Amino acid sequence: MHGSDQSTPASFQLLPAYLNTGSIAEALQTPRGRRILWLEIVVNDKPDWLAWRNDPEFEAVYQNACRWYTQYRRLITFLFDRAPLPVDSGPIDFRDYRTFAEALQFAYHHR
DSSP states (O other): OOSSOOGGGGOSSSIIIIIIIIBBHHHHHHHHHHHOOOHHHHHHHOOOOOGGTTSSSHHHHHHHHHHHHHTTHHHHHOOOOOOOOOOOOOOOGGHHHHHHHHHHHHHHHHH
């Protein structure tokens, strides 16, 4: 069992808008949900992400978020006042760049 599966609706920025959910468990159930969840992690440090770190699917999503955060740390910290994510210099899939940029723009304008 994980920590609180749902945070208050205001604590999520992308999940409600992109997936119509405030549930981490629900986001993990689909490939689309996992693609949005790593972006939520990048822009948002309000939810208790550490409570989910023992879930293998969440861990893969979290690792992807850390890699993108490491690659674009200066941009992300300029746009968002968030605690740093762990450094992970592993590879990122640049095919996700457009989605990344759109999510940053959306989250910045809806914060």
